Amino acid sequence: MFDFALILESVPFLARGAVYTVEVSVLAIVFGLVLGWILGLAAVSGVGWLRAITWAYVQFIRGTPLLVQIFLIYFGLPAFGIDVPAFWSGVIALGLNSGGFQAEIVRAGIESIDRGQTEAARSIGMSAFQALVFILVPQTIRRVIPPLTNELITLTKSSSLLSAIAALELTHAGQLIIARTFAPFEIYAAVAVMYLILIAILSRGSALLERRVFVNY
Amino acid sequence: MAILQVEHLSKSFGTTAVLHDLALSVEKGEILIVIGPSGSGKTTLLRCIHCLEHPDRGTIVLDGVPFGSGDGPGRAWRPDPPRVLDAKRRRVGFVFQRFNLFANLTALDNVSIGPRRVLGLPAAEARARAAALLSRLGLAEHAAKLPSQLSGGQQQRVAIARALSMDPLLMLFDEPTSALDPELVDEVLQTMRELARSGMTMIVVTHELDFAREVGDRVLFMDGGRVVESGRPAEVFSQPREERTRMFLRRLLRTGAPHHPTGHEAAHKIDTGADRRA
Numbered sequence: 001m002f003d004f005a006l007i008l009e010s011v012p013f014l015a016r017g018a019v020y021t022v023e024v025s026v027l028a029i030v031f032g033l034v035l036g037w038i039l040g041l042a043a044v045s046g047v048g049w050l051r052a053i054t055w056a057y058v059q060f061i062r063g064t065p066l067l068v069q070i071f072l073i074y075f076g077l078p079a080f081g082i083d084v085p086a087f088w089s090g091v092i093a094l095g096l097n098s099g100g101f102q103a104e105i106v107r108a109g110i111e112s113i114d115r116g117q118t119e120a121a122r123s124i125g126m127s128a129f130q131a132l133v134f135i136l137v138p139q140t141i142r143r144v145i146p147p148l149t150n151e152l153i154t155l156t157k158s159s160s161l162l163s164a165i166a167a168l169e170l171t172h173a174g175q176l177i178i179a180r181t182f183a184p185f186e187i188y189a190a191v192a193v194m195y196l197i198l199i200a201i202l203s204r205g206s207a208l209l210e211r212r213v214f215v216n217y
Numbered sequence: 218m219a220i221l222q223v224e225h226l227s228k229s230f231g232t233t234a235v236l237h238d239l240a241l242s243v244e245k246g247e248i249l250i251v252i253g254p255s256g257s258g259k260t261t262l263l264r265c266i267h268c269l270e271h272p273d274r275g276t277i278v279l280d281g282v283p284f285g286s287g288d289g290p291g292r293a294w295r296p297d298p299p300r301v302l303d304a305k306r307r308r309v310g311f312v313f314q315r316f317n318l319f320a321n322l323t324a325l326d327n328v329s330i331g332p333r334r335v336l337g338l339p340a341a342e343a344r345a346r347a348a349a350l351l352s353r354l355g356l357a358e359h360a361a362k363l364p365s366q367l368s369g370g371q372q373q374r375v376a377i378a379r380a381l382s383m384d385p386l387l388m389l390f391d392e393p394t395s396a397l398d399p400e401l402v403d404e405v406l407q408t409m410r411e412l413a414r415s416g417m418t419m420i421v422v423t424h425e426l427d428f429a430r431e432v433g434d435r436v437l438f439m440d441g442g443r444v445v446e447s448g449r450p451a452e453v454f455s456q457p458r459e460e461r462t463r464m465f466l467r468r469l470l471r472t473g474a475p476h477h478p479t480g481h482e483a484a485h486k487i488d489t490g491a492d493r494r495a
């Protein structure tokens with residue numbers, strides 16, 4: 001029998017896990033956005049060694065499992081005397097990971113803008129940097145909102161991997177309750193619904209951002 | 218004294234030589250028309266004068282100030298440092314075949330961003346000047362619109378206003394009406410006519426022969442990266458001295474001005490091939 005009472009009882013604890021998930025994800029998203037834009041701009045900068053570094057970084061992030069990246073931070077850094085708690089290990093690992101993917105999105109976004117835009121900017125005497133700041137980046141922002149939204153959804157869901165380092169996020173909160181109640185189906189179902197709600201909020205926010213904040217051009 | 222003096226200009230892309238030891242000069246207030254078959258190097262010539270493309274060799278002197286350095290005849294071109302180049306480039310206005318208005322900015326901001334960001338004018342002053350320029354070109358009612366909300370003709374006129382916003386010494390037009398639907402061509406030509414009348418120095422690549430005859434002081438026929446013939450439009454059009462000019466004009470009169478409203482790249486490739494074989 002499906003035990004609704006049990007779900008109701010565990011909601012407060014799961015909600016605490018959900019808050020943890022949101023906190024870790026939001027911080028990682030901010031970190032990833034900053035890193036992604038820096039790397040993305042470096043990739044189109046035309047400076048050879050900057051491009052090479054970005055390329056190598058993106059290859060590493062794409063070519064290795066996120067779980068291994070999380071373990072590298074959480075279990076690996078203490079070997080150098082740097083002890084990072086689970087929460088911040090999560091923020092760093094997810095942020096570094098997402099930054100790699102966001103760099104690709106930003107790079108592709110900038111490269112998709114017609115060359116004529118840059119040439120017109122240069123033709124009125126703008127420097128390459130001014131053309132980037134006033135013309136290319138504003139157009140890129142609008143263009144990358146949909147792919148970045150997908151990336152942020154992926155990141156939020158991927159934060160469940162932090163249960164492997166006993167971070168008290170949503171999935172791990174569920175596991176702890178299951179260890180006590182032996183009701184995996186009810187609890188994982190509740191966990192799933194909570195993720196659905198978080199993702200729905202995120203998608204909605206992004207759609208609003210796209211429509212309200214940036215005019216349609 | 219000539220406001221623009223170009224000598225020994227050569228440019229190749231990889232192994233394709235596009236401009237061969239080309240010379241031209243433009244007097245202040247003069248309207249120079251450039252015609253020639255597709256692939257003859259007209260766009261490349263304008264882009265070199267504007268330093269959007271670096272020549273291989275030659276000298277380009279604008280109002281007594283050379284572009285590039287250490288570039289006597291036969292010597293390799295050394296471009297100016299970026300900052301110097303940006304400052305020189307803004308003294309020349311460029312009007313593109315495909316408008317290239319900034320898609321993220323309104324018509325007014327397209328015209329005010331140069332004075333604001335490049336010349337460092339206060340925002341209010343830059344906007345006031347842009348508004349005045351737009352109304353001079355009959356575009357006042359479109360100031361708040363984005364490029365995507367304007368017709369091709371209106372976009373091209375805003376693009377002309379954008380180039381004028383920097384107070385250039387010289388305006389370059391690269392087939393400014395060839396991407397337009399036929400019924401939109403006249404409004405752009407009218408704007409250029411008025412600009413010419415106001416004393417602006419202009420180099421106009423165009424195949425609108427009536428416009429060229431009426432407005433042009435001199436026409437220059439290019440083929441294969443060389444100036445084949447030049448003279449007063451009325452003379453060159455009615456009594457071309459060179460056989461190549463005659464053939465080109467005959468074809469132009471028969472088929473009308475080359476017109477590529479969509480897919481310029483594709484049209485460009487096909488045209489180029491056809492002209493090579495011709």
Ligand SMILES: Nc1ncnc2c1ncn2[C@@H]1O[C@H](COP(=O)(O)OP(=O)(O)OP(=O)(O)O)[C@@H](O)[C@H]1O
Nearest residue numbers: 230235254255256257258259260261262485488489
């Ligand atoms: N960036 C480039 N790289 C390689 N080749 C180029 C480049 N730009 C132009 N070319 C070549 O240079 C030649 C001259 O081109 P250009 O665009 O200057 O001709 P055009 O006279 O303007 O022709 P059209 O009437 O089609 O505009 C062509 O053969 C063209 O393919």
Ligand SMILES: [Mg+2]
Nearest residue numbers: 259260261391
């Ligand atoms: Mg051309």
